[in-house]
Amino acid sequence: MAQQARAIQTRRSILVAAAAVFDERGYSSATISEILARAGVTKGALYFHFNSKEELALGVMDVQLDSAPLPPQLTKLQDLVDQGMILAYRLRHEPLVRASVGLAMDQAVEGLDRGTPFRAWIDRLELLLSAAKSQGELLPHVQPRETAELLAGAFSGIQVMSQVLCKREDLGRRISVLLHYILPSISTPSVLATLDMAEDRGERLLAWLETVPSQAAAIG
Numbered sequence: 001m002a003q004q005a006r007a008i009q010t011r012r013s014i015l016v017a018a019a020a021v022f023d024e025r026g027y028s029s030a031t032i033s034e035i036l037a038r039a040g041v042t043k044g045a046l047y048f049h050f051n052s053k054e055e056l057a058l059g060v061m062d063v064q065l066d067s068a069p070l071p072p073q074l075t076k077l078q079d080l081v082d083q084g085m086i087l088a089y090r091l092r093h094e095p096l097v098r099a100s101v102g103l104a105m106d107q108a109v110e111g112l113d114r115g116t117p118f119r120a121w122i123d124r125l126e127l128l129l130s131a132a133k134s135q136g137e138l139l140p141h142v143q144p145r146e147t148a149e150l151l152a153g154a155f156s157g158i159q160v161m162s163q164v165l166c167k168r169e170d171l172g173r174r175i176s177v178l179l180h181y182i183l184p185s186i187s188t189p190s191v192l193a194t195l196d197m198a199e200d201r202g203e204r205l206l207a208w209l210e211t212v213p214s215q216a217a218a219i220g
Contacts, residue, residue, distance in 0.1 A: 011049045014039045019060050019099030027057055027109045054112055057103055061117045064090075064100040065124075070205065075191050076132035080125060081179055082205055084155060088175045089202030091159060092168050105160060118156070122148045129186075137191045147186055154178055172199035 017039035021030045032053055036046060050056040064087065073079050090097040103109065104117045122145075129144035138144075158178055162171040176199040184192055 007049075010041060010045055014041060014046055014049060014056070015060055015063065016096055018056050019063075019096045022057065022060060022103055023095075023099045027053075027103060027106065027112060057109075057112055058116060060096070061100050061103050061114070062120075063096050064104075064117055065120050071208065075137055075194065076128050076135060077137050077183065077187055077191055078195055080128045080132070080151075081183075081195055081197055082201065083124065083128070084151070084175055084179065085172065085197075085199075085202035086205055087155075087202075088159070088171045089206060092171055098168075101159065105156065118152060121152045125151055137188060138186055139188060142186045151182065154182070172202065175199070176201075 014035070018030075018035045021034045021038055025034065030053070032043070032046070035053075035056070036043060039046070046056075050059060070079065070082055070086070073082065087097075091101060100117070103112075104114050106114070125148035126144045129138065129142070129147055132138050133142065133144055155175065155178070158174050159168065159171055162168045162174050176197050179195075179197040183195065183197070187195070
């Protein structure tokens, strides 16, 4: 178990170092040597976890999809809201998540499939929306795939604008506004009235998860 814990910590250290180098130098200019020096690990340790710089960059991009299991909610639409609000909070407070999103959004990156996190987020949102539709939470006209693509695209654009204008300091508020405008067009009125879309929702959820087991009852 101790060896496994060390391996997990080493992998995390490599990802953090790579994220910092990619952020400072750009993907194309970053080198494995720089990442090794920043991480303080051997080349063998790095290649045990990642076979190439491309695989390492993909690992950094995947971080934005990592999250602890959230407390179960009464509706799937609240689950969807929570996914967005937690990502908004993590973008403001976790450098590794910021680097992950930065790589995916960087149009200057060549030789790297930047579509992977976008497709993964769309698939995740579509799954939630399909479940919401089967539970009668959505208006009849709503198509889960189209709505998932709309939400993923809108979030991406808003977080970029927030980054440019104020280094994402207002991102929680902007995502809250987005949800307040979009969800009335897809949610049944009865479900809409129950949704917590406050700008501090992500912060409250993560604080709750730090003190209460994730399999406990739903957060209020």
